[in-house]
Amino acid sequence: MKEFERKQLLERVNREGATVGATIPETIGVQGDEVDLQAFVFEIKRRDTVPNGERERVERAKKNLRRERLQRLQRIEDGEVSYAEGERLVESIIGIDRALNALEGLGPADLEREAEAQEAADRKRWMKFLRKALGHEDTGHSTRGRL
Template sequence: MKEYQRKQLLERVEREGATVGANIPEAIDVQGESVDLREFVFEIKRRDTVPAGERERVDEAKKNLRRERLQRRQLLEEGDITYEEGEDLAAAIVGIDRALNALESLGPTDLERESEAKEAADQKRWMSFLKQALGRDDANNRGRL
């Protein structure tokens, strides 16, 4: 895969709103185990609240999905893969993000964590805007603004 193709795929998976219109994968291998991801997410989302006994299962699923996303993103960023394999990885990552978004929206929210996440997202958008406005290339000027 050419470097510009890799950058395009990485930008696609990190784009805000990348999950809009994306489908949750039917099944996915997470930590070497096949998971019926779409069925699991829809089963959990059908309930108004997650029972205490299911909360651990949902938290464990989210943790495993985050780990799997990170591994796939690293493979996309650094792996010796073809463009087609990269496209498949990018689609899987966006699907994982879609599932995580659905699972994160369940139950009571931690307002402090939510506030910190919003602040971090605002800061990321601001830095991105500044880099674009100043015409700085992210790859050549890492750490400098």
Template sequence: MQEYQRKQLLERVNKESATIGADIPDRIEVQGEEIDLRTFVFEIKRRDTIPDGERERVERAKRNLRRERLERLERIEENRVDFETGEALAASIIGIDRALEALDTLRPADVEGEARRQETMDQKRWMSFLKKALGQEDASGSKRGGY
């Protein structure tokens, strides 16, 4: 593949608007496993929230999709494919991005519980920041002055 072709493919994949109008692939091989991606996404998406029992399955799918996206992108970046294969990889990356966007917009079924967890985490981060800012903790998180 020529350098300008590789750059065009990378620009196409990295464009913020790349997923507009893009379809989620029917089937895709992710981490060596063939999955019905479109069916999976629509099955989860039709609920509008992620039931507690499905949360781990959805998170695992998102991790695997991100890993697969990265591997496909690296094949283009490292110029390890011909242009035709690069075009197919770019289209599949955009399809993966579209699926990830759909899965990322889902809310947990327990919205109030999730909000409480987020608030607790925010408070912990704020307290950690204050301790560091006031010199009560060093960068490693250990307390100073024998506290």
């Protein structure tokens, strides 16, 4: 592969918006194993959040995808592949990026913690209302135990 071709390929990988319109590969070889990447991402994405039991699996998948992306990018950077193989690597890297973007956008599903935080906020508002209604406005003194 010629130097300018290598630079073109690297520019395509690093281009902002490279994943726009890109598809997630159906399967991909990651760390020596074939992974049904598209099915995995759609299964996790369908849930909107990552359940506690799946969080470790998703984090491990993201770590392996990042490692695989780096290895493929390194092959292009080193110039050890033909231009045609470089094209295939670029497409797979962009597909990996698309999958990573989809997985990164998911938040943890910790409904118990959210419910506890909501309950604590409600309790705080209620206590503030009671203090105000009973004429115990907060004057810098603790009213703990007086209500």
